[in-house]
């Protein structure tokens with residue numbers, strides 16, 4: 001996927017969550033954002049997904065400038081899929097309804113088409129037997145998989161995943177990671193953030209290391225994990241990899 005970002009800035013009050021961020025990507029399906037907490041990963045995902053409007057800068061994603069008007073942003077959001085860091089599913093709705101609701105309301109499918117599409121997505125991820133359950137009746141890993149099933153049900157151009165494995169135990173993490181890998185192998189374009197370095201390395205075509213609102217460096221994972229260039233990235237990696 002092609003992605004060109006120049007001088008991207010997003011402020012919250014006086015704090016720049018993204019601070020003249022630059023990133024250039026040419027090719028590959030999966031972009032992985034890594035880096036210290038508060039570095040700007042979620043904010044960048046939200047801006048790229050059209051959920052947050054930047055204060056300054058240029059973004060060209062898949063050869064098109066990121067839309068600016070509210071109407072265009074709405075259409076753009078409809079073409080993409082999201083999984084947020086937290087609070088993904090409606091707690092009062094079944095897994096199936098969690099999928100059919102946005103298909104009906106956002107994608108404007110008929111109830112029958114929405115049901116067929118939702119069931120196909122749940123089936124694909126081995127979740128059909130859980131279709132009637134509410135989130136509280138699902139394990140954390142199952143909830144995350146339902147969230148991902150919902151995000152991909154409408155065949156998004158780009159799938160944005162913000163820490164899809166946060167708050168999961170290692171086995172559930174593995175389950176979710178396998179699912180994402182499968183999606184990537186099936187050709188899905190994905191931009192995700194993660195604190196799972198093993199996963200970043202395995203699934204990413206490109207790793208972008210963010211700190212203090214900037215991409216400090218970006219490279220193919222094999223290269224970046226072996227030889228990070230900046231002292232900041234070296235310090236980050238030596239700290240996080242010590243416990244793997």
Ligand SMILES: Nc1ncnc2c1ncn2[C@@H]1O[C@H](COP(=O)(O)OP(=O)(O)OP(=O)(O)O)[C@@H](O)[C@H]1O
Nearest residue numbers: 012015016017035036037038039040041042043044
């Ligand atoms: N809605 C908001 N209002 C005010 N400040 C915000 C908001 N969203 C993010 N920030 C600030 O912007 C900075 C970047 O936050 P962001 O959530 O993008 O970091 P992150 O890299 O995703 O961190 P983590 O790894 O902990 O998820 C942080 O200092 C955060 O406190």
Ligand SMILES: [Mg+2]
Nearest residue numbers: 041042043085
């Ligand atoms: Mg985050």
